Amino acid sequence: MKIDNNIDKIFETINTINGKSSDIVTRLIEKKNYRVGYVFLESVSSDDKISDFLNKSLINLDRKRLFDTFFEQVKNNIYNSNIKTCDTYEDMFYYLSSGFTIIVVDNSTKAIVIETRESLDRGVVESTSETIIRGPKDSFTENHNKNLGLIRKRIKDPNLWFEDIKVGVRSKTKVTVSFIKDIVPRWKVDKILDDLRKINIDAILDSGYIRELIEKSQKSVFPKVISTERPDLACTSLLNGKIVILVENTPFVLILPAVLTDFIHSPEDNYQKSFNISFSRIVRTICFFIALLTPALYIALMTYNHEIIPDQLLISVAIQRDGVPFPTAIEVLLFVLTFEVLREADIHSPSFSGSAMNVVGALILGDAAVAAGIVSPIVIIVVAATSISELVFYDVDIIDAVREWRILFILGATFMGIIGFMIIFIIFIAKLSSLECLGTPYLTPFSPLSIRSLKDSLIRVSRKNLKNRPTYLTKNVKRMGDPIEENNN
Amino acid sequence: MILLTLSGCWNYKELNDYSIVTGIAIDKKDDKYEVSVLISNAPKSSDDNGDSGQSQIVVYTEDGDSLFEALKNIGLISPKELYIGSFTVLVVSEDIAREGLENVVDLFLRYTSARNNFYIAIAKDTKAVNTLKIVTPLTSFPSQNISDNLKSTTDLQGTIAKTSFNELLSILLRDGIDPAINSISVVGDPEKGESKENIESSEPKSYIKIGNLAIFKNDKLVDWTTHDESLGINIVNNMINEMYLTLNYKNGYVVVDTTKFNSNVKTSVENNKPKIEVNVEGEARIIEVRGNINLEDSKLIEELQDKSNKKIKSHVEKAFNLAVKNKSDIFGFGLKFYQNHPKYFKTVKDNWEDVMGEIDLNIKSNLILKTKVSSKNSLEEIHNEKKDY
Numbered sequence: 014m015k016i017d018n019n020i021d022k023i024f025e026t027i028n029t030i031n032g033k034s035s036d037i038v039t040r041l042i043e044k045k046n047y048r049v050g051y052v053f054l055e056s057v058s059s060d061d062k063i064s065d066f067l068n069k070s071l072i073n074l075d076r077k078r079l080f081d082t083f084f085e086q087v088k089n090n091i092y093n094s095n096i097k098t099c100d101t102y103e104d105m106f107y108y109l110s111s112g113f114t115i116i117v118v119d120n121s122t123k124a125i126v127i128e129t130r131e132s133l134d135r136g137v138v139e140s141t142s143e144t145i146i147r148g149p150k151d152s153f154t155e156n157h158n159k160n161l162g163l164i165r166k167r168i169k170d171p172n173l174w175f176e177d178i179k180v181g182v183r184s185k186t187k188v189t190v191s192f193i194k195d196i197v198p199r200w201k202v203d204k205i206l207d208d209l210r211k212i213n214i215d216a217i218l219d220s221g222y223i224r225e226l227i228e229k230s231q232k233s234v235f236p237k238v239i240s241t242e243r244p245d246l247a248c249t250s251l252l253n254g255k256i257v258i259l260v261e262n263t264p265f266v267l268i269l270p271a272v273l274t275d276f277i278h279s280p281e282d283n284y285q286k287s288f289n290i291s292f293s294r295i296v297r298t299i300c301f302f303i304a305l306l307t308p309a310l311y312i313a314l315m316t317y318n319h320e321i322i323p324d325q326l327l328i329s330v331a332i333q334r335d336g337v338p339f340p341t342a343i344e345v346l347l348f349v350l351t352f353e354v355l356r357e358a359d360i361h362s363p364s365f366s367g368s369a370m371n372v373v374g375a376l377i378l379g380d381a382a383v384a385a386g387i388v389s390p391i392v393i394i395v396v397a398a399t400s401i402s403e404l405v406f407y408d409v410d411i412i413d414a415v416r417e418w419r420i421l422f423i424l425g426a427t428f429m430g431i432i433g434f435m436i437i438f439i440i441f442i443a444k445l446s447s448l449e450c451l452g453t454p455y456l457t458p459f460s461p462l463s464i465r466s467l468k469d470s471l472i473r474v475s476r477k478n479l480k481n482r483p484t485y486l487t488k489n490v491k492r493m494g495d496p497i498e499e500n501n502n
Numbered sequence: 503m504i505l506l507t508l509s510g511c512w513n514y515k516e517l518n519d520y521s522i523v524t525g526i527a528i529d530k531k532d533d534k535y536e537v538s539v540l541i542s543n544a545p546k547s548s549d550d551n552g553d554s555g556q557s558q559i560v561v562y563t564e565d566g567d568s569l570f571e572a573l574k575n576i577g578l579i580s581p582k583e584l585y586i587g588s589f590t591v592l593v594v595s596e597d598i599a600r601e602g603l604e605n606v607v608d609l610f611l612r613y614t615s616a617r618n619n620f621y622i623a624i625a626k627d628t629k630a631v632n633t634l635k636i637v638t639p640l641t642s643f644p645s646q647n648i649s650d651n652l653k654s655t656t657d658l659q660g661t662i663a664k665t666s667f668n669e670l671l672s673i674l675l676r677d678g679i680d681p682a683i684n685s686i687s688v689v690g691d692p693e694k695g696e697s698k699e700n701i702e703s704s705e706p707k708s709y710i711k712i713g714n715l716a717i718f719k720n721d722k723l724v725d726w727t728t729h730d731e732s733l734g735i736n737i738v739n740n741m742i743n744e745m746y747l748t749l750n751y752k753n754g755y756v757v758v759d760t761t762k763f764n765s766n767v768k769t770s771v772e773n774n775k776p777k778i779e780v781n782v783e784g785e786a787r788i789i790e791v792r793g794n795i796n797l798e799d800s801k802l803i804e805e806l807q808d809k810s811n812k813k814i815k816s817h818v819e820k821a822f823n824l825a826v827k828n829k830s831d832i833f834g835f836g837l838k839f840y841q842n843h844p845k846y847f848k849t850v851k852d853n854w855e856d857v858m859g860e861i862d863l864n865i866k867s868n869l870i871l872k873t874k875v876s877s878k879n880s881l882e883e884i885h886n887e888k889k890d891y
Contacts, residue, residue, distance in 0.1 A: 316514055316515060319515070319520070319585065319587055319588070320587045320615075320617065323588075324522075324524060324588035324589075324590060328642075330517060331517045331518055331522055332543050334517055334518040335543070336518075337518065340516060341516060
């Protein structure tokens with residue numbers, strides 16, 4: 014709908030469209046020789062900015078006619094750096110909701126839009142969901158501009174491009190696709206922009222929406238997109254040739270394409286000695302398999318394949334299990350479930366009830382269950398080892414994926430012992446190999462094997478040997494600069 | 503997929519539905535076999551629950567016309583199914599061993615759930631079942647005591663050579679080699695060894711001791727060996743890691759401890775006569791000296807070296823004579839001839855046990871006595887020297 018050319022009419026229309034919402038503020042300045050009005054939403058705009066700069070400049074409009082029209086004269090006399098124009102009510106409302114102020118004059122079908130945003134965020138604070146020991150501690154916030162800034166200030170390269178797109182019929186959420194132009198192949202960016210344009214949804218409230226809608230082509234519990242609130246991880250990924258999607262109003266950005274090995278990495282991997290990091294990564298890999306397989310293996314060995322267990326252990330386990338009323342599988346599932354309940358409760362409970370839950374979890378469920386003869390101690394050990402192992406991962410999505418596959422493994426082992434376990438394992442590998450994101454198979458660099466990319470996968474070689482980007486992400490493999498040469502200078 | 507689920511829970515068995523058998527003993531009672539099993543996962547009495555991993559043991563005995571019948575009869579006593587899969591020791595009584603191990607070996611070869619790596623021992627001067635009943639303070643259950651003892655002593659004592667079922671089987675299946683199996687015996691009153699007091703007292707009233715080898719003719723026990731003969735057998739069979747030799751010297755003695763001990767057997771046929779050369783190599787050091795002996799004297803060292811070599815030779819000869827006497831080829835000489843001189847062996851195969859007596863046995867022992875590491879003189883000698891000043 015086009016804007017009317019009369020101030021009163023415009024004010025009236027705005028109020029009608031928005032049902033006279035209480036936060037709409039309209040003001041009309043009537044002077045001897047001119048009339049000018051402005052409108053803003055006080056809930057998202059900064060009163061100070063409006064009074065200090067806008068109001069003052071509108072009242073003291075220079076009478077000299079330097080411009081052809083009064084509209085131009087108003088537009089060029091406002092003390093504000095970010096001035097736009099709009100000519101429809103739809104645009105006007107988008108700007109109003111974003112915290113802009115609209116200035117309207119008579120006899121013009123355009124409106125002036127100036128930025129008077131109130132910053133409605135908590136500022137850059139330390140990341141709470143992804144804590145590290147060494148390295149930058151800032152994290153993305155709900156403020157889109159700040160998020161872009163956090164990336165921009167780290168990579169001061171003109172090739173760092175941001176491409177915006179608005180997603181969501183009602184929310185009109187700003188989604189920025191960020192990439193380094195000379196590293197990332199253009200078709201990947203186009204593919205993402207295309208996917209984003211195809212999204213037809215009423216609102217995007219978090220990057221989780223985008224991620225679900227992008228990933229939907231292949232159903233899998235394993236995450237194909239890394240979700241992080243750490244700007245340093247986003248920048249590392251950008252420099253490696255990945256694409257970062259930033260979504261307005263959420264601190265979590267999306268990094269894609271992701272491969273399985275990305276999830277055993279941690280942002281601080283870049284800030285510590287390569288040898289230590291390689292060790293940590295190997296530990297995490299072992300944990301991955303422990304978390305995935307232990308309960309299933311335990312069930313398979315305990316109920317089908319006793320001959321594999323050494324006799325000493327066999328006897329010790331048999332004695333522990335004596336008098337436990339449930340079958341091993343039920344016993345394990347019961348305790349796995351108990352742990353999941355505890356974890357779920359822990360995430361959502363306020364911190365003051367944490368200690369009460371520790372008592373319930375550790376003392377009552379663990380000790381008392383054994384004493385009451387409901388579970389055998391070794392099951393508690395198995396479930397505890399599993400649960401601790403899954404918590405070493407940095408990304409919550411991989412934990413969820415491991416958790417779901419673990420149940421499948423348990424079922425396989427319950428019904429068919431070690432054979433069922435192996436069948437599920439084959440399905441597991443087949444499923445993982447079939448996944449891909451933006452043309453990158455999920456198991457790269459192992460399958461397909463890429464020797465050069467192995468340098469930064471399960472292990473990380475020292476930085477002077479890491480002059481190349483992962484080959485599966487980009488053809489422009491050579492990193493700029495040479496760490497060894499710099500050392501010599 | 504449907505097929506997979508249809509097989510549902512095949513072979514499914516909870517671990518605590520089993521009685522885990524860790525040792526089996528076979529005795530003879532009149533004309534019947536008496537089979538005893540040692541069950542090790544009986545839970546402890548309830549007053550000390552929580553002490554998991556520790557167990558009480560139960561020994562069940564039943565008899566039957568066949569071994570399997572006796573074994574199955576135990577199922578009538580035991581509240582849980584017997585799990586034979588992981589037992590570690592099979593003790594056979596002397597009378598059964600003298601009758602022949604064939605049906606014993608046959609049973610465990612056919613019994614699919616039994617593993618083949620358990621150890622075999624012959625009970626000497628006692629019923630086989632008694633060896634399973636002796637509880638000891640150092641291990642949780644008697645079968646573990648026996649198998650651990652066999653394992654550790656094989657490395658450290660020259661006279662012991664553990665025999666696993668697999669080894670026994672491969673020996674029995676081949677011509678020209680006969681088994682030699684360790685004996686075990688109960689020292690003290692076996693009935694006292696069954697009770698808990700045996701664990702609680704610091705000096706067990708009754709314990710199990712690994713004894714010398716029993717030599718077999720095919721699958722039948724024919725004779726017991728002495729310490730020297732066991733040593734001789736193990737020297738030739740190269741089963742020795744460490745052993746000691748006590749050498750009498752003047753009015754005292756010197757004990758040498760061997761390391762890097764190695765032996766090999768060479769066969770040859772000369773004039774249609776079998777000839778065997780046993781080469782023994784190794785190093786030894788003096789570990790105990792008694793008497794007025796000056797170890798700085800290099801001639802004396804040579805003399806001691808000769809003495810130990812002679813001792814080794816005499817051990818081997820003793821063992822060989824015993825073997826010839828019992829017509830039992832415990833050294834596997836026949837097998838060696840079969841491997842190296844198959845044509846010759848074919849001609850003597852049928853009466854190999856007699857031909858064995860004609861073997862021209864030539865033992866070369868080359869044990870080197872190293873003196874660098876130990877104190878040169880005995881303390882007594884040093885003492886005497888000081889007196890002179």
